[in-house]
Amino acid sequence: MSRLAFPRPALAVTAPLPVSLAAIALLLTGCGTERPDAGRAGAGAAGASSAAQAEDAGKDGVRITSLTLPSASPSPSRGLSVSADDLDRGSDSGVSAAYEVTNRGGEALTYTIVFTFMSGDSGAMANQTVTVRDVGPGKTVRGTVRAGVLPPSAPRVTRAEVLEVTKVPAAEAPVEAGVCPASGIRVSADQGDAAMGLRVVGLHLDNCGTRAYTVEGYPLLELLDENREPVDGVEILDGSGEISTGAGPDEQPRRVTLAPGESATAGLVWRNTTESGAPVNIPYVKVRAKADADPVTVTPNLDLGTTGKLGVRPWKKAER
Structure with a gap:
């Protein structure tokens, strides 16, 4: 099953002095x-x-x-x-x-x-x-x-x-660690992992507010170029099985309810294989935890090569 990206209307410190x-x-x-x-x-x-x-x-x-x-x-x-x-x-x-x-x-x-x-x-x-x-x-x-x-x-x-x-x-930048936005929901991306051309970047959803928060299925993504304009021609896949089985088995999407202080994770999976055609590099990804959530723009720098595909893993509750 595949889906396309949803449309988007849119310090100074001198060096210390070494001494003998x-x-x-x-x-x-x-x-x-x-x-x-x-x-x-x-x-x-x-x-x-x-x-x-x-x-x-x-x-x-x-x-x-x-x-x-x-x-x-x-x-x-x-x-x-x-x-x-x-x-x-x-x-x-x-x-x-x-x-x-x-x-x-x-x-x-x-x-x-x-x-x-x-x-x-x-x-x-x-x-x-x-x-x-x-x-x-x-x-x-x-x-x-x-x-x-x-x-x-x-x-x-x-x-x-x-x-x-x-x-x-x-307004769309991930907040600093320890800071909770007005929505009570903090979204961020980690540094990811790369091995033999396979790339995996984790998305993190933290309920830092005072009420329970529920997500279901997959995060909603919009891929953006260096000018933060939408990128066409990349297929966003539900799950990572079409990309590789080396990143672990796909899990079925399910309803996830986070109590205050709990977190969920999802993932972006792709290969940077380059064959015929021009390679595609996507510096920005606009993420919504669910359809009515505020967008957060992360910078995983997707080097998709010529594959034209990005796999997305569903939200699941993070282990404490």
């Missing part, structure tokens, strides 16, 4: 707090931080404005204090990038951005994902992203770039 043991006494006499980082940037050079301009054209309204790296030699500043716990921590490279997000559209958007930190030979040292919520039309929001932990033997980071940007209407 000889400078501890001086630093402890100051006021305020700044956490140091062990090692140089990437490979771990101890010393004060320095900011270098690293402006680029960016992508989809997001760009890097500067890159902050620990300097090669120590240069402790007044007004800093360091604890022994900080010295033992050694959990951050001290590398960070300042960025700005400009919404050139006509509605408030929530952005999910993947930043990449690179070495001099353009090798990726770290990728970090940042969500910037509710950027109003014509507005610019600025922030800072940190590279985080880098191996001691890693090459020195010299550049940061915007690797990927997805943006959805703020």
Whole structure:
């Protein structure tokens, strides 16, 4: 049995200052707090931080404005204090990038951005994902992203770039973990799993409200392209048996009632096989838990290849 998609009317933190043991006494006499980082940037050079301009054209309204790296030699500043716990921590490279997000559209958007930190030979040292919520039309929001932990033997980071940007209407963006929308129902997608060309992404439905919530059958989907326009020509299948039996047996759709605090799961299953024709990539999927539910737009990045098919598993109550 198959069905087509239903129609749809429609932060800044400077890098910590690594310090030598000889400078501890001086630093402890100051006021305020700044956490140091062990090692140089990437490979771990101890010393004060320095900011270098690293402006680029960016992508989809997001760009890097500067890159902050620990300097090669120590240069402790007044007004800093360091604890022994900080010295033992050694959990951050001290590398960070300042960025700005400009919404050139006509509605408030929530952005999910993947930043990449690179070495001099353009090798990726770290990728970090940042969500910037509710950027109003014509507005610019600025922030800072940190590279985080880098191996001691890693090459020195010299550049940061915007690797990927997805943006959805703020009213349709999945809410943050721990936040309950006015509907009392939270919908999200996980990172998925891929093996031998088979892709599986889980959809999650949480009743975070105060009343029971009932769903039956399959989530309703609308597939959207990079401009968030509907995609035609992809068949949405009930169940995953036509895609693969390797993702486990199909379950029969049934009525599922969730008490407050309970959850349900469904799933998207596809293959990225590419044969004749142009491959289809779908960055956005608009999900409704049921026909009268508010839509939530998730970003599973469906690389459907030339298969033209997407399998959908029905809602089932999640095990606690």
